[in-house]
Amino acid sequence: MQNQSRVDVLGVGFDAVTPDAAVSRSVAILESRGGAVRYVVTPNPEIVESCRRDTVARDAVENAALVLPDGIGVIYAAKILGRPLKTRVTGIDYAAALLEICAERGYGLYLLGAKSGIAEVAADKLRATYDGLRIVGTHDGYFSDDAAVIAAINAAEPHMLFVCLGAPRQETWIARNAEKLDARLAVCLGGALDVWAGIARRAPVRWQKLGLEWLYRLLREPRRIGRMIKLPLFLVRAVGARIRGGGHG
Numbered sequence: 321m322q323n324q325s326r327v328d329v330l331g332v333g334f335d336a337v338t339p340d341a342a343v344s345r346s347v348a349i350l351e352s353r354g355g356a357v358r359y360v361v362t363p364n365p366e367i368v369e370s371c372r373r374d375t376v377a378r379d380a381v382e383n384a385a386l387v388l389p390d391g392i393g394v395i396y397a398a399k400i401l402g403r404p405l406k407t408r409v410t411g412i413d414y415a416a417a418l419l420e421i422c423a424e425r426g427y428g429l430y431l432l433g434a435k436s437g438i439a440e441v442a443a444d445k446l447r448a449t450y451d452g453l454r455i456v457g458t459h460d461g462y463f464s465d466d467a468a469v470i471a472a473i474n475a476a477e478p479h480m481l482f483v484c485l486g487a488p489r490q491e492t493w494i495a496r497n498a499e500k501l502d503a504r505l506a507v508c509l510g511g512a513l514d515v516w517a518g519i520a521r522r523a524p525v526r527w528q529k530l531g532l533e534w535l536y537r538l539l540r541e542p543r544r545i546g547r548m549i550k551l552p553l554f555l556v557r558a559v560g561a562r563i564r565g566g567g568h569g
């Protein structure tokens with residue numbers, strides 16, 4: 321069941337929050353105690369498309385504590401559907417705000433995902449950027465034994481966990497294992513560890529402001545064309561849904 325207070329964009333409910341509100345709601349979760357780990361997802365059009373076909377991914381997204389609109393495509397689609405979201409909440413900027421808070425308050429962070437060795441490099445760079453940040457553990461994202469990884473995470477006793485396994489694996493992984501994890505907040509962040517480690521680069525701010533991050537990424541990684549071709553199709557589907565007067569595509 322989709323959360324009624326969310327804005328439906330082609331079948332996925334998004335929280336219409338500003339970046340500041342997203343951070344304060346997350347801090348409230350970090351301050352809470354007990355129960356399963358609560359998690360945050362930042363779906364882009366590609367994930368919305370996966371959720372149409374994949375009910376496990378859709379349930380995982382729906383059960384998130386916060387569904388943040390990352391990707392300009394989601395914002396455009398919401399506009400086309402006539403139910404605009406407040407603004408884009410970019411996963412990596414939202415994560416940066418949380419990192420500052422964790423550094424200030426001494427919350428422990430665990431980094432899960434990316435190829436072997438990348439999370440460690442990202443951890444070093446993050447420690448250098450956020451004075452006092454406590455990164456209590458890292459693990460690469462290419463594993464098959466969930467139980468061993470969960471045991472390693474719990475042994476490190478993090479307050480927050482960044483899950484960077486790519487979509488929709490990261491969303492289904494955290495949904496499936498939320499009850500077994502002792503952390504308070506988990507955030508699904510796709511390729512963020514690669515960015516922090518310096519092996520993937522974010523678009524320059526001007527490109528970001530123009531909503532052209534996707535184009536920058538495509539120019540740097542042309543093999544993504546197959547995935548990105550779905551963006552215009554996604555917008556066409558939003559137009560179709562608007563004409564038919566529905567939002568579910």
Ligand code: UDP
Pocket residue numbers: 433434435460461462484485486487489509510511512513514
């Ligand atoms: N990844 C991983 N385990 C997997 C598949 C992918 O840890 O089984 C990592 C991959 O190394 C990369 C990130 O997940 O660091 C996905 O990055 P991408 O930019 O493709 O993210 P998306 O666009 O899917 O959010």
